[in-house]
Amino acid sequence: MKKHILFIINPISGVGKKNILPDLIAKYINQSLFEYEIVFTQHKGHAEELSAQAAEKNIDVVCVVGGDGSVHEAGKALIHKKTALAILATGSGNGVARHLKLPLNLKHAIKRINDFNVKKIDTVLLNNQPFIGVAGFGFDALIAEKFDQYHNRGLMSYVRLVLKEIRYFKGVNIQINQRKSTENILLCCIANTSQFGNGFTIAPNAKVNDGKFELIVIKSAHIFTLLPLFVLSIIGKLHWSKKVSIERFKEVNIQLKTLMCHLDGEPQEEIQENNQVRIQPQSLNVLV
Known part of the structure; x- marks a missing residue:
């Protein structure tokens, strides 16, 4: 049949x-x-x-x-x-x-x-809203919102937008699992998959079937220090930077004040200060 x-x-x-x-x-x-x-x-x-x-x-x-x-x-x-x-x-x-x-x-x-060839992969819930690849708060969410309004898509449009907006970005304060807060971060990403796209790798060791997601925090970067982060991202070595911390979780609480969030690059309108994130192991069948 x-x-x-x-x-x-x-x-x-x-x-x-x-x-x-x-x-x-x-x-x-x-x-x-x-x-x-x-x-x-x-x-x-x-x-x-x-x-x-x-x-x-x-x-x-x-x-x-x-x-x-x-x-x-x-x-x-x-x-x-x-x-x-x-x-x-x-x-x-x-x-x-x-x-x-x-x-x-x-x-x-x-x-x-x-x-x-069907493979079961994990998905992630952010405040009961599912996503498959990467979600984020902060600068990447700002770029997602601005880029969503662009008529000219593609890598160069994305890079120009990043270089324009980084000059004005003020940073976000964040607290993870009630620990001491980290101030003025550039972005906080929840990664089930390894990259934003176009070869920009945010979580080099991310796997879609290990029952965990990666939480990436990048300290606020000046436009002149952004280039090394770009290079490390392209070669898959972002974790080499001292500005980057990566942890792995099955579930995490993230507290922050920002109006910007995206799920799989899609800007979200309803943003909370207190955010619960948890993995959904092997919850989606995908042809690979």
Whole structure:
């Protein structure tokens, strides 16, 4: 019996690719193994709605075509469900896909689906809101909010935005598990996967199936000290910096005052001062 795949395509992500995707899917998906349908998202949150409906119908695979935001939407609807998540990465960062070592070339990524290799991975809850890759408070959340409003995506737009905003960022005060507070930090990240995307690694040793997440705190950095952090991030050695602390937890309490937070790069509107974070071990089926 053939397995059923629902392809959910974000038409905004990877502009220009949406017109060729149906032909690529028809050409490279193994139609003796799979039957499929294709749906284009119409609005923010639509991928989550479609994914939830697919899980209710016991569709075998939801394949999201987009960036980390689309993966976040579709994936969170499949947590603790039988339906597996597949990813065709067409976003500007593709942090989750890169961590899972999925092909970024669409032809190879579609052919990878034919292997139907399902792996259970962890997800994380921040105040009962799930995410798959990386969440954060502070400067990265500010950048996520600003970048979400950009029309020109891509690495260079991201770098220009970082260099512009770092000059004005005041830092955030944070307290972890009632310990002595740390003042004026640049950012606090909760990492289930290893990177933001585009090769910028925030948690070099993160694993998606070890039952723990990594908590990364970076002390506030001046624009002239940001370059070494960029370099260390690109080579996967951010933990070498004295400005960086990394701890591993199954559960943690984070107290801070900030209006900025993101989940998988998606800016969040409802921010709390007291934040509970906990792992959900092996809670999501993913095609790798």
